[in-house]
Amino acid sequence: MDSILAPGLYIVATPIGNLGDLSPRASEILLNADVVAVEDSRVTAGLFRHLGAKGRMTPYHDHNADAVRPGLIARMARESVALVSDAGTPLISDPGFKLVRDARTAGHAVTTIPGPCAAVAALTLAGLPTDRFLFLGFLPPKLQARAQSIEEIAGVRATLVLYESGPRLSACLSALAEGLGDREAAVAREISKKFEECVTGTLTQLAARYADGGPKGEIVVVVAPPGEAAPASEEDADSALAEALTRLPASKAAGEVARKLGLDRKALYARAMEMKTPSPAEEKSR
Template sequence: MDIPRLNANLEPGLYIVATPIGNLSDLSPRASAILAGVALIACEDSRVTAKLLQHIGVKRPMMPYHDHNADRVRPGLIERMRSEAIALVSDAGTPLISDPGYKLVRDARAAGVTVTTIPGPCAAIAALTLAGLPSDRFLFMGFLPPKQKARADTIAEVAAVRATLIFYESGPRLAATLGALAEGLGDREAGVAREISKRFEECLTDSLSALAARYAEAPPKGEIVIVVAPPGEAPAPNADDADAALAEALTRLPPAKAAGEIARKFGLDRKELYARAMAMKDGD
């Protein structure tokens, strides 16, 4: 692979380099040049990064940077960035997405170190484009907690969010997670993307319950991206429910503030609610 030439010496600082999520040919020419020119590459797994460097025909010093050693090695990396160019890569995709890289960027900026991003592949965005679900608003949730209650609580927190939801998951946990999503969100349309950018790339779309049943029988290997459609249109607020909530709010708030609170909660007109609140007060 021909590597484009940049300046012979890169400026000192931190270079955030996105790497392929499957197909090594997705590494950009700029990313290749940066990796070839830095003094050191901070990586999750040097064995994985070594294969990428072999693909572009270069050898560079590497240092592991992951959850288990990040706090210990970060100060030394920051100090080296003052005089050397240091690259940060993940095993696949864009660094800082579900990994500890953000702390390195935060501390580098606090130390006055220049931070440069070299954008590229990201599994979450790639899956969103494959699934054919609404993409104008989306929320990336990373990996859900493994324990059942914590997972259910996290799903409940985003059940009302009017956006497409994106989750990472492993093959063995996929069916259980799809089932938990169906239970917590309702049986929404969803997509399961795997082997992204590889020869057997696929993205299957169906209801959450149907996908859970499919993968319960044949758990896939590797890491997966789950994309879940936003909730349907919310039902129009019930007038009796709004009145009951307004009456309760009036027990602790003056009419204007009570009307404002219920207007926000139910999406109703504040002036109409204020008039209703005054009528309730007059009727007391």
């Protein structure tokens, strides 16, 4: 039977929990596509059961994408190909962008069917600024790589949104507090499901809350931009610099304190050099 859909690629957002969030348009695309490219056929099969149909699915995920993609691109010339992830909007923290890129290069039509997205949903729950935000996906699991990634975005004046797993949640929150300062944050989980929750507090408070083990389910962490707290005083800066100078050279100490307190790094470096230079009285007593 010929498809009622025009040939090309259809990017279909699916529910992140509550199946009632599947839009009528998304349902129509999934039921009528010639083939649906899926991350996990077992997960998407549940969605098709909800629709009362058996989908025409083919696997498309991290492990087979390079091998499968050329065939899907070829099919788009004459068939409708829908792309879904296990939950939410495809391409958000998954490899779908390469399929879209290659489809456009081949001259095929690309259509998006917008819908649920865990990152955006968590942002609406967190009660933090939404005028600018940066989505980070998953931070690296290894300590040094994670710290470096956090350092790279420490000065970004935007709310940060990232995904994390339960077992790594407390360590992730502690690393964020160490690299960003103790900002306001939120941990959202089970979004749109029966036990949906969004817990707010500072990064250190949240790290302590989940120290004995993170919750199950999909987790989104939302972190306030820098500058939300009251400005640090000169006494705060001197105290932080004095402690940092016991461990680090002046330049690195100034950088660490600048990130934590949201202060000017050059001014802190100058102050650090003053603190390292002995006074005349100290020189005389030597």
